[in-house]
Amino acid sequence: MRKFIEKIVEGGFLISGSVSSLAILLIILFLFKEAGGLFNSPVVEDGYVVAVHKDNPVKHLSAEKIMDIFDSEITNWNDVSESEPGIDQDILVFRFSDLTNYYAEEELGDEFQYVPDKISELVSKEPGIIAFFPAQYVAKDFQGRVLADDKISLGDFFGGTEWYPTSTPAPIFGLLPLLLGTLLVSFGAILLSLPFGLAVAIYLAEIASKRTRDFLKPVIELLAGIPSVVFGFFGLVVIVPLIQKVLNLPVGETAFAGSVVLGIMALPTIITVAEDAMRTTPSAMKEASLALGASKWQTIYKVIIPYSISGITSAIVLGIGRAIGETMAVLMVTGNAAIIPTSFFEPVRTIPATIAAELGEAPAGGAHYQSLFLLGAVLFVITLLLSFTVEYISSKRKI
Amino acid sequence: MYKIDTQNVDFYYGDFHALKNISMQISANTSVAFIGPSGCGKSTFLRLFNRMNDLIPGTRLDGKIYIDERDIYDKNENVDRLRKNVGMVFQKPNPFPKSIFENVAYGLRVNGVKDQSFIEETVVDTLKKVVLWDEVKDKLKESAFALSGGQQQRLCIARALAISPSILLMDEPTSALDPISTGKIEDLIHQLKQQYTIVIVTHNMQQAARVSDKTGYFYLGELIEYGDTRKIFTNPEKESTQNYITGRFG
Numbered sequence: 068m069r070k071f072i073e074k075i076v077e078g079g080f081l082i083s084g085s086v087s088s089l090a091i092l093l094i095i096l097f098l099f100k101e102a103g104g105l106f107n108s109p110v111v112e113d114g115y116v117v118a119v120h121k122d123n124p125v126k127h128l129s130a131e132k133i134m135d136i137f138d139s140e141i142t143n144w145n146d147v148s149e150s151e152p153g154i155d156q157d158i159l160v161f162r163f164s165d166l167t168n169y170y171a172e173e174e175l176g177d178e179f180q181y182v183p184d185k186i187s188e189l190v191s192k193e194p195g196i197i198a199f200f201p202a203q204y205v206a207k208d209f210q211g212r213v214l215a216d217d218k219i220s221l222g223d224f225f226g227g228t229e230w231y232p233t234s235t236p237a238p239i240f241g242l243l244p245l246l247l248g249t250l251l252v253s254f255g256a257i258l259l260s261l262p263f264g265l266a267v268a269i270y271l272a273e274i275a276s277k278r279t280r281d282f283l284k285p286v287i288e289l290l291a292g293i294p295s296v297v298f299g300f301f302g303l304v305v306i307v308p309l310i311q312k313v314l315n316l317p318v319g320e321t322a323f324a325g326s327v328v329l330g331i332m333a334l335p336t337i338i339t340v341a342e343d344a345m346r347t348t349p350s351a352m353k354e355a356s357l358a359l360g361a362s363k364w365q366t367i368y369k370v371i372i373p374y375s376i377s378g379i380t381s382a383i384v385l386g387i388g389r390a391i392g393e394t395m396a397v398l399m400v401t402g403n404a405a406i407i408p409t410s411f412f413e414p415v416r417t418i419p420a421t422i423a424a425e426l427g428e429a430p431a432g433g434a435h436y437q438s439l440f441l442l443g444a445v446l447f448v449i450t451l452l453l454s455f456t457v458e459y460i461s462s463k464r465k466i
Numbered sequence: 467m468y469k470i471d472t473q474n475v476d477f478y479y480g481d482f483h484a485l486k487n488i489s490m491q492i493s494a495n496t497s498v499a500f501i502g503p504s505g506c507g508k509s510t511f512l513r514l515f516n517r518m519n520d521l522i523p524g525t526r527l528d529g530k531i532y533i534d535e536r537d538i539y540d541k542n543e544n545v546d547r548l549r550k551n552v553g554m555v556f557q558k559p560n561p562f563p564k565s566i567f568e569n570v571a572y573g574l575r576v577n578g579v580k581d582q583s584f585i586e587e588t589v590v591d592t593l594k595k596v597v598l599w600d601e602v603k604d605k606l607k608e609s610a611f612a613l614s615g616g617q618q619q620r621l622c623i624a625r626a627l628a629i630s631p632s633i634l635l636m637d638e639p640t641s642a643l644d645p646i647s648t649g650k651i652e653d654l655i656h657q658l659k660q661q662y663t664i665v666i667v668t669h670n671m672q673q674a675a676r677v678s679d680k681t682g683y684f685y686l687g688e689l690i691e692y693g694d695t696r697k698i699f700t701n702p703e704k705e706s707t708q709n710y711i712t713g714r715f716g
Contacts, residue, residue, distance in 0.1 A: 276523075277523070349560065351556055351558060351560035352560050352562060352563075354518060354521065354554075354556065354560075355554075355556060355560045355561075355562070355622070355625070356562070356572070356576070357518070357521070357549065358516055358518065358549055358553070358554040358556075358626070359549065359550070359553070359572060359573035359576060359577075359625065359626065359629060360546045360547065360549040360550035360573065360576060360577050360629065361546070361572075361573075361576035362546055362576070365576045369562075369572070369575075369576065370562055370563075373562075373563055373564065374562075374563045
């Protein structure tokens with residue numbers, strides 16, 4: 068009877084183990100499935116076309132070019148491409164809503180049944196036109212030329228330097244500004260928290276008396292329990308104005324502010340893991356060093372740190388992992404400008420902040436939505452690599 | 467003049483009275499064995515000579531300990547310098563997580579020796595002295611952890627000798643080793659006592675008889691008897707000593 072119950076309990080454990088593993092795998096699968104959809108999306112907004120005059124030699128336009136044209140950054144077809152010269156013709160931008168500027172409403176028909184013909188007529192009349200309109204209004208005998216329907220490519224995403232997910236007619240999904248923003252903020256956070264965290268870890272592990280440690284350790288662990296939004300709030304009302312004032316910047320919401328807040332948040336991880344690693348140094352080894360006439364400091368940096376280096380490295384990597392994935396606090400203090408950062412003292416936007424800020428306004432299933440999932444997948448791969456690094460380092464044999 | 471001279475030493479771990487009024491004189495270039503049952507205070511007494519007990523919080527010492535006629539517990543005493551003069555080998559081999567070479571060179575480096583050729587020379591000489599050179603000469607750059615237990619312990623002895631101490635303290639140096647490695651270490655102690663004052667704590671009566679000139683028998687924090695090894699083992703004055711060495715208790 069007892070054996071039977073034990074079997075049932077074992078079975079229960081097995082099931083819960085399998086279910087949680089399955090759930091995690093499903094989440095990852097879902098993430099990548101949604102993310103992969105982005106590369107099936109057309110460059111031009113879904114359901115719309117971009118058309119030009121039929122004598123215009125241009126065949127493909129990248130999302131960036133389309134945006135430049137529609138923003139009137141490029142005004143002559145000659146300037147569109149450097150490699151293949153276009154016609155010397157001023158660009159006439161035509162959006163669907165401009166139709167009433169060319170034709171009276173009566174001409175379009177009661178049920179807009181003449182719209183396709185009119186667009187066709189307009190496009191054939193204007194040699195410099197670029198027209199953006201719903202695909203349903205492409206006439207059967209369309210007199211212009213609809214541009215080839217390119218798909219968003221891997222290069223567009225991973226090599227893209229701009230992030231304009233809501234730009235019409237062609238949204239731009241460039242990873243680099245967000246990735247670099249994330250890495251910059253995390254790197255800064257580690258740069259700030261590492262020396263401080265290691266110093267505290269060394270102090271707690273080797274120098275502090277038992278009473279000091281018993282007081283300090285819970286305080287530091289308390290830091291780990293503060294919700295990140297509270298850190299963000301603190302950053303917003305204290306650190307951001309301080310940075311702006313002290314460094315005399317136009318705005319205080321900068322990568323640096325994010326690094327400071329994240330650095331504080333990563334401290335408990337770094338301190339606890341590094342201190343635990345240092346405390347595993349056998350006392351026999353410390354005594355051996357002291358018995359050879361080494362001072363306390365020589366013992367710390369020549370024996371204890373080398374002995375616990377793998378634990379210290381884990382602490383660093385875990386700290387980075389914490390910083391890279393952090394969303395709320397960073398969203399609140401970094402200013403969220405999706406541009407490639409050139410210094411610590413300008414606003415940046417990180418990957419998690421982008422996802423959190425934009426998912427609510429991205430239509431489900433659309434390219435923007437899928438691009439956010441792809442960002443999630445990128446983040447997942449980064450943290451996965453980090454945890455593999457930790458595994459590898461901790462498993463490495465100590466010399 | 468004695469190498470080590472202790473006068474009325476009492477030692478406390480908190481409230482626990484671990485050593486009771488111990489006075490003992492050790493001459494230069496002799497080897498002395500401390501024997502006694504577990505918890506009798508012999509290791510504690512040994513660790514007073516290089517102030518290793520300072521690391522334990524809540525300890526207290528009364529009485530005087532002189533090494534080379536200097537009061538080593540004087541408040542002006544430089545503990546790092548004392549420990550350079552009084553080397554120590556521990557119960558378990560405890561090499562550093564460094565290469566074989568760096569383990570031996572460690573003591574020189576932390577004591578500020580910068581001359582690389584002197585360091586290399588000393589490492590080779592010391593490894594030869596502990597009869598380890600032939601076994602490790604081709605793998606000086608490899609981790610010390612790759613050596614066997616007996617080799618590691620000889621490496622630890624080399625590490626202690628590299629900074630040329632005049633006293634070598636050994637705290638049960640062979641208790642974690644097999645008989646063959648133990649034999650090699652005992653041979654080594656025989657050679658070393660020509661140049662060094664050796665104090666060895668051991669649980670192994672035969673070992674005490676083999677390697678020491680003088681033996682001290684400790685029991686419950688007291689030094690019961692101290693004298694020539696031959697006399698202690700053949701004709702002890704105290705009955706307690708007699709009972710211990712004949713194996714009636716302990």
